[in-house]
Amino acid sequence: MNKAKGLEVSLAIAEAVKQADVDVVAAYPITPQTHIVEELSVYVANGELDAEYVPVESEHSAMSAAVGSSAAGARTYTATSAQGLALMHEILFIASGLRLPIVMTVANRALSAPISIWNDHGDIMSERDIGWIQIFAENGQEAYELTIAAFKIAEDHRVLLPICVNVDGFILTHMIEPINFIDQNEVDKFLPPFKPALTLDPEKPVTMGPVGVPEVYIESRKQCEQALINSKAVVSEVLADWGQRFNQKYRLIERNGAASPKTVFITMGSMGETTMTAVKELEESGQSLGQVRIRLWRPFPKEEFLDAIKDVEEIIVIDRALSPGSHSGPVAQEIKALLYDQPQKPKIHNIIAGLGGRDVTVKDFKKMYEMARNNELDPNYTIWGVRSDA
Amino acid sequence: MSDQAICAWQKLELGTAITTPGNAAELRTGDWKTLHPLTDQEKCIKCGLCSLYCPEFCIAQDKEGFYPADLFYCKGCGICANECPKQAITMTMD
Numbered sequence: 052m053n054k055a056k057g058l059e060v061s062l063a064i065a066e067a068v069k070q071a072d073v074d075v076v077a078a079y080p081i082t083p084q085t086h087i088v089e090e091l092s093v094y095v096a097n098g099e100l101d102a103e104y105v106p107v108e109s110e111h112s113a114m115s116a117a118v119g120s121s122a123a124g125a126r127t128y129t130a131t132s133a134q135g136l137a138l139m140h141e142i143l144f145i146a147s148g149l150r151l152p153i154v155m156t157v158a159n160r161a162l163s164a165p166i167s168i169w170n171d172h173g174d175i176m177s178e179r180d181i182g183w184i185q186i187f188a189e190n191g192q193e194a195y196e197l198t199i200a201a202f203k204i205a206e207d208h209r210v211l212l213p214i215c216v217n218v219d220g221f222i223l224t225h226m227i228e229p230i231n232f233i234d235q236n237e238v239d240k241f242l243p244p245f246k247p248a249l250t251l252d253p254e255k256p257v258t259m260g261p262v263g264v265p266e267v268y269i270e271s272r273k274q275c276e277q278a279l280i281n282s283k284a285v286v287s288e289v290l291a292d293w294g295q296r297f298n299q300k301y302r303l304i305e306r307n308g309a310a311s312p313k314t315v316f317i318t319m320g321s322m323g324e325t326t327m328t329a330v331k332e333l334e335e336s337g338q339s340l341g342q343v344r345i346r347l348w349r350p351f352p353k354e355e356f357l358d359a360i361k362d363v364e365e366i367i368v369i370d371r372a373l374s375p376g377s378h379s380g381p382v383a384q385e386i387k388a389l390l391y392d393q394p395q396k397p398k399i400h401n402i403i404a405g406l407g408g409r410d411v412t413v414k415d416f417k418k419m420y421e422m423a424r425n426n427e428l429d430p431n432y433t434i435w436g437v438r439s440d441a
Numbered sequence: 442m443s444d445q446a447i448c449a450w451q452k453l454e455l456g457t458a459i460t461t462p463g464n465a466a467e468l469r470t471g472d473w474k475t476l477h478p479l480t481d482q483e484k485c486i487k488c489g490l491c492s493l494y495c496p497e498f499c500i501a502q503d504k505e506g507f508y509p510a511d512l513f514y515c516k517g518c519g520i521c522a523n524e525c526p527k528q529a530i531t532m533t534m535d
């Protein structure tokens with residue numbers, strides 16, 4: 052950690068990608084991710100970054116090009132958002148199925164219709180089961196650092212899976228924050244050059260992505276799933292190493308607030324910062340309150356999460372996506388399923404908040420807490436702030 | 442373990458890649474067909490057009506100059522029969 056510089060977070064992410072010395076960037080610009088790939092195209096054009104920049108005609112092609120270049124042994128990066136991520140959908144499975152360590156920033160944004168360019172987690176929640184490692188950044192510093200760490204996690208030979216770093220659109224991507232940049236030689240020491248395990252090489256021909264007949268498909272999926280499950284240990288290891296080197300501790304699940312709180316908020320992404328402010332203020336007025344942040348979403352860190360909520364009486368899960376027709380939001384579903392076979396279960400409240408960029412303030416969190424305490428929340432889920440005549 | 446599986450998941454190559462080149466030649470692509478070409482040698486003028494048009498490249502000239510299809514690879518599409526200027530080829534039930 053040497054120089055702090057005030058910079059838009061998108062540009063800090065682009066800087067991280069440059070410092071990771073990627074070989075290929077294939078991307079299509081989509082709001083609010085655009086500034087990242089625009090900046091990268093400038094780096095490539097002016098020779099600051101020695102990489103191929105592939106300006107494709109859609110996100111489907113961006114991910115296809117990323118799959119091809121990663122398979123050829125190139126360190127590969129792309130970024131997307133909302134409809135763009137949805138357009139990549141079918142190729143996302145191919146990237147994980149072929150075990151290609153592509154790094155992608157997802158600037159989280161609501162899905163149409165109606166068209167919304169603002170933040171929620173509807174885009175990534177529709178992509179829960181693609182077999183990618185998925186982490187969430189909470190602020191600009193974290194977005195910058197996790198982007199570099201992501202390459203090391205993905206390219207580890209015990210992992211070899213694609214990874215997406217989720218950053219809340221606009222709330223993070225377009226914010227100007229003081230960022231501590233790491234010296235290039237420190238980055239180089241942390242992140243060795245990419246050594247692929249298997250590549251497309253005319254000297255040693257292989258077939259990647261052949262037909263998976265019923266006699267092999269299940270085994271293939273199992274291999275991919277097991278790699279994802281095993282990646283949790285590598286994510287922990289790489290983040291611990293990062294902490295040692297750069298004095299920033301990133302845990303898979305982070306707990307803040309009172310030492311043994313009765314109630315905890317559970318958040319993911321940038322909203323955690325606002326939650327924490329509310330928690331601090333409520334604590335000062337004598338409430339026993341805490342906060343649990345989920346940093347690693349896939350693979351879900353089950354043990355770490357259970358440990359973070361043990362002895363808690365009540366949890367308020369904040370979701371930033373709807374799961375229409377279900378009994379709760381996606382994060383709450385995950386937690387309810389996890390707690391089903393636990394002997395001790397806290398009461399679960401689920402609030403779906405901040406869809407399509409609706410502001411959720413410190414005041415809102417205080418109100419949520421009060422309503423949870425008074426049992427005024429819907430037993431399934433409450434869509435926070437929805438205006439109704441009823 | 443299922444007796445239908447080719448091998449245990451731990452034994453699969455990374456990403457289910459195939460690392461032994463050339464084994465596509467073992468694929469009996471011809472197994473899928475329901476019709477196969479049958480040449481009437483009385484009508485055939487040995488022009489070789491059927492061989493040129495076959496999308497599977499499975500028609501080659503034999504010693505007597507005729508153009509029989511290799512049914513190991515023929516997919517039964519009927520293109521050869523359609524292109525033959527002498528209507529020498531009929532597509533017959535497998």
Ligand code: SF4
Pocket residue numbers: 477478494495496497498499500510511514515516517518519520521522
């Ligand atoms: S039927 Fe089709 S595949 Fe078979 S020999 Fe004729 S052209 Fe070739």
Ligand code: SF4
Pocket residue numbers: 480484485486487488489490491492508524525526527528529530
């Ligand atoms: S196209 Fe017809 S005539 Fe020509 S070689 Fe083939 S079968 Fe014979």
